[in-house]
Amino acid sequence: MxxxxxxxxxxxxxxxPLQVKGEVLERLSDTEFRASRKPIVDYDYDGDLLDDVKVYVDGASAGIASIDPDRGIITLQDPVAEGSTVTADYYWHxxxxxxxxxxxxxxxxxxxxxxxxxxxPHSKVEEIILNYGSEFNVSEPIISITSIKHLYDDSYKELGSDEYEIVDKETGRIRLKNIIAGVAVPPWYLPLRVRLRVEYTAGYExxxxxxxxxxxxxxxxxxxxxxxxxxxxxxxxxxxxxxxxxxxxxxxxxxxxxxxxxxxxxxxxxxxxxx
Known part of the structure; x- marks a missing residue:
């Protein structure tokens, strides 16, 4: 994107783009011909030059095999006999x-x-340590969350999609619904630090x-x-x-x-x- x-x-x-109609092309070989104006450009911006260039051999439409836009070289599908007049309609700038x-x-x-x-849009994985509360930011704007995993007893447990929510996509703000950091828990009643691994699609749609x-x-x-x-x-x-x-x-x-x-x-x- x-x-x-x-x-x-x-x-x-x-x-x-500037239009050229009926130009007689310079012959380079039996199949290769050169336009006088270059680079040849994509008039309709569809990523395909072939539908923007028309070539005629003695007035009859000819098939194009390829175009080198910067060199202005048009390669035809079939050889052209000596003495034939080859003309083209194309766009350049x-x-x-x-x-x-x-x-x-x-x-x-x-x-x-x-x-x-x-x-x-691109994939991101971030490690988060939450010392207090239930909200945190990832480093980039969020399009969607793939998964959030909570480190518990030396292993990661994936949270269900109903256990968190995106508060603000623009700032990457996320809220946990069932986990709060900073709360004293037994047996030592020390404040709980929450470690998370967040996998998400970052960027903008x-x-x-x-x-x-x-x-x-x-x-x-x-x-x-x-x-x-x-x-x-x-x-x-x-x-x-x-x-x-x-x-x-x-x-x-x-x-x-x-x-x-x-x-x-x-x-x-x-x-x-x-x-």
């Missing part, structure tokens, strides 16, 4: 899908490092809006920062001319995103300390 989608990052920045996907992954890692929380927004901001910043670095070492301004009128606009956008990223990161939820 990514924290944001390629579609959402493109929509936020106005990086909509100088900021490719793989580049955005990588930026989203980098944004997720940064958010998890900042918050101490992994927001997608849906990504919080603030986390999604932060992911989009950070991913956008990472992509544009790479473009800025790229033009410092080359004369290829394709990515800028598609998204911005001048390099100054790119700089201004980066400054805005940097400020927004820092502002939103301070508003993200934080990992809760266990008590």
């Amino acid at each position: 990514p924290y944001a989608s390629i579609r959402e990052v493109r929509a936020y920045n106005g990086w909509s 100088p900021i490719g899908d793989d580049e955005i996907k990588l930026a989203i992954a980098e944004a997720e890692a940064e958010i998890e490092s900042k918050t101490g929380i992994k927001f997608e 849906t990504v919080p809006d603030m986390v999604k927004h932060a992911t989009i901001l950070i991913a956008s910043y990472q992509v544009l920062l790479r473009i800025q670095r790229q033009i410092s070492f080359s004369e290829d301004y394709t990515a800028i001319t598609v998204a911005f009128k001048t390099p100054n606009e790119l700089t201004e956008r980066l400054e805005f995103l940097r400020a927004e990223v820092e502002r939103v990161k301070d508003m993200l939820p934080r990992r809760v300390a266990k008590i």
Whole structure:
């Protein structure tokens, strides 16, 4: 479950796929042909490029075996005779899908490092020592509890699902119904310490809006920062001319995103300390 989608990052920045129709492809071999524009991108965001690219050999539809989006190479299922005209309809953008996907992954890692929380569902096992009362926190938000086991006479006894309840999923707060720590018990009448092993599914069933927004901001910043670095070492301004009128606009956008990223990161939820 990514924290944001390629579609959402493109929509936020106005990086909509650009359509090319009827382009004559460059022949590389009997089955391989190259488009002039790349990377080729997924127009309908379904994870499949094959349904977004149409190839015609002398006007007849041709089957596609594979597509290398970053190189713009389209491989056909059947060989094409010399002298045939091969054309294609496809979508492209100088900021490719793989580049955005990588930026989203980098944004997720940064958010998890900042918050101490992994927001997608994942399994956790924690050892809890409860010194007083019947309520405690696990370290991450709870989706569901798999089991709670109570260490009793050197062995763990699993509690029934009717013996505990989730008080607050967001803070990971759980209450035991039949066990209270800190109570003096015979024969020595010492306060009872309760040791538990909690296995649960942590994270969120849906990504919080603030986390999604932060992911989009950070991913956008990472992509544009790479473009800025790229033009410092080359004369290829394709990515800028598609998204911005001048390099100054790119700089201004980066400054805005940097400020927004820092502002939103301070508003993200934080990992809760266990008590």
